Amino acid sequence: MANNDKDPVPAEGTLSPNQLQSHLKMEPKTLGAIQIVIGALILCLSASVLQIHEVHFTGDVALFLIVVIQVTLSGSVLIHSGRRPTLFWVKCVLVLHLISAAFATAALGLMSKHLPYRQDSYHCEHCRRLELHAVLLIDGILGTLVIFLVLELLICITAMLFGLSVLAANGDRPSSQRPAYPQTRPPPAPAVQAAPAAAEPSQVAVVVTEPDSEQVEDISTPPTEPQVEPMEAVTTEP
Numbered sequence: 001m002a003n004n005d006k007d008p009v010p011a012e013g014t015l016s017p018n019q020l021q022s023h024l025k026m027e028p029k030t031l032g033a034i035q036i037v038i039g040a041l042i043l044c045l046s047a048s049v050l051q052i053h054e055v056h057f058t059g060d061v062a063l064f065l066i067v068v069i070q071v072t073l074s075g076s077v078l079i080h081s082g083r084r085p086t087l088f089w090v091k092c093v094l095v096l097h098l099i100s101a102a103f104a105t106a107a108l109g110l111m112s113k114h115l116p117y118r119q120d121s122y123h124c125e126h127c128r129r130l131e132l133h134a135v136l137l138i139d140g141i142l143g144t145l146v147i148f149l150v151l152e153l154l155i156c157i158t159a160m161l162f163g164l165s166v167l168a169a170n171g172d173r174p175s176s177q178r179p180a181y182p183q184t185r186p187p188p189a190p191a192v193q194a195a196p197a198a199a200e201p202s203q204v205a206v207v208v209t210e211p212d213s214e215q216v217e218d219i220s221t222p223p224t225e226p227q228v229e230p231m232e233a234v235t236t237e238p
Helices: 017-024 028-050 058-083 087-112 128-168 213-218 231-235
Strands: none
Touching (some): 017 087, 028 058, 028 128, 058 087, 058 128, 087 128
């Protein structure tokens, strides 16, 4: 009972041991770093597609700039939540990844309708082979973008599921932890004065001395019987 009373209760805004274990099981630092790398690769591939003048869906590719910003922000917050796991950052991770999942789904739908890439017109017959290679290159770039978007969508779903599990565990408090009640100071105990201890009897040193043997010999013992004069002395008297 004494150990249960002394169990620490998590402060407001902090994660309980169960919540912290569930959050760290997600590996937030690793997933956040992967998201940042995905954002950088999407930016490079989108810029490469925009350099091709024959592409007629530049407006759809421009949407990737917003996706890159959102993915990078989500990854940064996810890494920070792994370093300082608090309830506030878990909620931020949940909200940002929900928005990132929406943008990734929209971009995935837009890119999917352009695969495979179809040209509007051909310039010349002898350039068809080069144009075919260009089409294959564009298809590869768009396919890579789609793969990155799918990976980003999976990361967002994973982060949201773990975030919801952490928030759901917020109400589950271990039985060993007692709710925090307002601390009141107990009434002071009445002062009891201890009775003075009885004084110990003083010890008196007793010295026993043996009598001197010479003095004992000089002391005559008192007569125990009456002395009687001899009969001769009595008869001689006239």
